[in-house]
Amino acid sequence: MLRTIVKQNTAIRSLATFASPDSVLPKKYGGRYTVTLIPGDGAGQEITDSVKKIFKSQNVPIDWEVVEVSGVESETGKSHGVDEAVESLKRNKVGLKGILYTPSDNSHKSLNVALRKELDIYASLVLIKNIPGVKGIYDGIDFALVRENTEGEYSGLEHQSYPGVVESLKIMTRFKSERIAKFAFDFAKKNNRKLVTAIHKANIMKLGDGLFRQTVKDVGQDYQGIGVNDLIVDNASMQAVAKPQQFDVLVTPNLYGSILSNIGAALIGGPGLVPGANFGREYAVFEPGCRHVGLDIKGKNTANPTAMILSAAMLLRHLGLNQDADIISKATYDVIADGKIRTKDIGGSSSTTEFTDAIIEKLA
Known part of the structure; x- marks a missing residue:
């Protein structure tokens, strides 16, 4: 178990070296970083709430600048928030993002693609790796x-x-x-x-x-x-x-x-387990690697937040907060390996909240 955690952590830790720290990493104010948070559509709000709750429990030095962006909203003709998200990322350089819904009709373009193109976030990195405890x-x-x-x-x-x-x-x-x-x-x-x-x-x-x-x-x-x-x-x-x-x-x-x-x-074992990140010369945005929106489970408190939590751990390593990243990653893997608390997608019946609380208990 430890070997797996260390290997995965090592594979992620060096990602900040892909671009110049002067141009990519945000400035630290009072020992804290401000990070853009785009909850996204579907189950995005619930799984980003898990990250916020875990970070708060650990006193991780992150302040969130929340920007609501929605493909569902754009389908109804309302403002979808991409411009606000772009401006926030230009200020903060780093973001955590849920998946945005893309309507299937021909009058709406993908907001996920629009965001990456606008900021030239050209490289997507997805880590496909067995997680102990999930068959x-x-x-x-x-x-x-x-x-x-x-x-x-x-x-x-x-x-x-x-x-x-x-x-x-x-x-x-x-x-x-x-x-x-x-x-x-x-x-x-x-x-x-x-x-x-x-x-x-x-x-x-x-x-x-x-x-x-x-x-x-x-x-x-x-x-x-x-x-x-x-x-x-x-x-x-x-x-x-x-x-x-x-x-x-x-x-x-x-x-x-x-x-x-x-x-x-x-x-x-499914999209809820795959972390990911997107990099450009100046900006980095972290999001689940398998881009499923989860509209069908929105508000049901059943989503697996693992992919978002591990993506957030990648964000922490990008900022040089390796100790926080390692502790949170290990607690997440430990909960899954224990097998007592697990969400529906990996064979359990626990809620998103119960899974999140179990991680926090491991951190205590």
Whole structure:
């Protein structure tokens, strides 16, 4: 158990070195940091409340600047709050965020994507790892998924050229492919990972995905001791459910990373267990790695807050508050390993509040 905790903590602790502390980390006032908090839609309010409660119990030196942003609100025509969130993040540099709902009709764009594009938060990091006490489909799963956040299929450039005919532009650039590749190899180097795998569909999209694949391989030549290979995305999906233990670091364009993060979540026990973070040159936003909104469980006090709590621990390490991060992470893992208090998604009947209180009791 301890070995697992230490390994996961080590894998996350060095993330602050991906960008200059002068440009990314917020200023400390009176020994405290101000962090933007975007609860999000669905179960977001409940799981971010868990984090706030845990941090308060530990006297973690964080003050929250809460900004309400909602895709549900935007669907009803009300203000969705993205502009306010952007301004808050520009001030604070660091945020904790729930998932925002994206309406399926063609008049509303994803607020999650809009936020990342506005601040150029280009790198998504998702950690897919077995958690002791939760029976996954396989044992020995431990890989990182690095996803480009700002282009590819999520460029958002599409139009109807003729009734019934839609043209969508997938934008791939060498600059952004190189940038995300360097992020992936830097992560691998700092966290003793040995292999980076580029995920693509270059057999069909020979120019766009071909550029991505070749750029990753080119960048890999500068990182001695770290291997580089590639997999077509459909094969990668099959390999993920057949032998996920072979993966170490995967680097992907936007859409493929979204698919593989969901597969990874299913392998280890569900979306409520997967922490994540998003990084740019100036800003860092931490959120659950598997982006499920949970509209169906909103207000029912049944959501699993583990992914949000572990994402918040990543935030603490980013700020250099390693001791607080380690204590909170260990308490969370201990509650899950004990098996007495667990939420419905991992085979229990405990509420979000009961799970949160059990963590706080471990911290006492």
